[in-house]
Amino acid sequence: MEQQKQNDSAISGATIYDVARVAGVSAMTVSRVVNGSAQVTDVTRKKVMAALESLNYQVNFAARAARVGTLRVGLLYSNPSEAFLSAFLVGAMDQCGQMGAQLILERCDDLRSQRAAIGKLIANGADGILVPPPLCDTKSALKQLDELGIPTVAVATGRPSPGVSAVRIDDYDGALTMTRHLISLGHTDIGFIKGDPKHTPAQARYQAFVDGMKEAGLEVRPERVAEGMFTYRSGMAAARQLLGQESRPSAIFACNDDMAVAVIAVAHGLHLQLPDELTVCGFDDTPVATTVWPELTTIHQPIGDMARAAVDLLVEQIRRRRVGEEKLVQHKLLPFTLVERESSTRH
CATH class of the missing domain: 1.10.260.40 (lambda repressor-like DNA-binding domains)
Incomplete structure (x- = not known):
């Protein structure tokens, strides 16, 4: 004692x-x-x-450290959204710092580099690995980590795997909340920009948009839906597609902030008055949402808090593994909030 x-x-x-x-x-x-x-x-x-x-x-x-040994938390990332990754890194580094753990980062871009990146993290002494999007939905990555017996926490997945701990928000409910908000402002002709189809939250957000429109008795017209990949560049292409039509939508809901900011840029290039001539909203509430004009109405996903919670869960898994306790799978759901700013108005 x-x-x-x-x-x-x-x-x-x-x-x-x-x-x-x-x-x-x-x-x-x-x-x-x-x-x-x-x-x-x-x-x-x-x-x-x-x-x-x-x-x-x-x-x-x-x-x-003398008692339990150094903790090394690995982070496997391949996220096209720099804003999301930046917010996630700040949260993860902050929590690792408070817990006396080292954060080791490794990037991968495809299946081949994914396996090599996981191997490198383990070779560098990672005791457990955080898997943010889109890798959190990559079955091959989760399977490899499970086969290696490495403690793992998936972050921001839309459908958590039964055997993997996860931290997330309810993406469907968040997108449904935003869709209902736009409709409450009087918008009936709404464009939507999808995210990466391989990412489960992107699927959930689009389905929520469709369901929200149908709930209000509104049609989802095919020409009002554009493909995106969560990147600024893909958002610009989608915005040009939606805003280049003979009749424009009165509002555009983009699947993340990066693409929503791209919509604002394209709208400025067309000399549209925002939000009077076009309402724009996004999802995530990353720092970029408040660095544009007008500032972006969006769904606040607590990315930093999710990263901190993920580190918490991972360190607990590592501790249990070291003392020989049974693996404990935990799924943590954090709250989201709708943040209304200057990019949206009543139609």
Whole structure:
């Protein structure tokens, strides 16, 4: 017990027992929070974090490393949206920093490089791997990681695999909320730009748009639907297709912010007055949503929080594996919000 107390002591001089007393919880609960265990309720975690802050408790990562060894979190990425990846990286690095873990990144672009990238992460000592979109929906990647017995957490998948822990939002409900919002503003002629067809959230968002239009008794005209790949460039091509028609839609709902921002750029090039002549909205609420004019109405997907939660789940898996505990698969659903800005108005 005394050794545990010494190991969990803080650089500031406060001990884990001091924190437990202030938070009104057990020392074991404080230890779980400090070590990133997912088996703590959000309410309890907040109480402990408040106590840690009030006591200026700083985790002695050197002591923890001596006890459990260095944690290395691998990140396998191949995301065409730089805005999404940037927000995800900030969250993942922040959480890894708080937990004393190292974040190792490896990019892949196709099936061949995917297998090599996974092998490189493992060779570099990754104890577990985060898989953000679109790789979170790549069966070959998840299968390879499962066969290797590597702890894995998929992020932002529309259909979590039963055997893989995941963090996500309800993409269908988010897109349905946006579709209903546009209709409530009086828009009946709405264009839609799809995302990568291999990505399950893109499929869910489009289906929600279709269902929302039908719910309101509105037709989804084929010429009002354009293909996209979540990239700015694909968004520009789709926008030119939709806005180059003889009669334009009064609103365009793009499957992510990158493509929505491309729509705004094309609309400016056509000298359209936004949002009076065209309402534009997106999905994700990445930083780019507030760096354009007019600022973008969008669905806020808490990407940074999703990354932090994914690191939490992954570290818990790694811990369980190290002590020989049974694998625990957890699916965490985070809330989304509709953020209304200047790019949308009543029609």
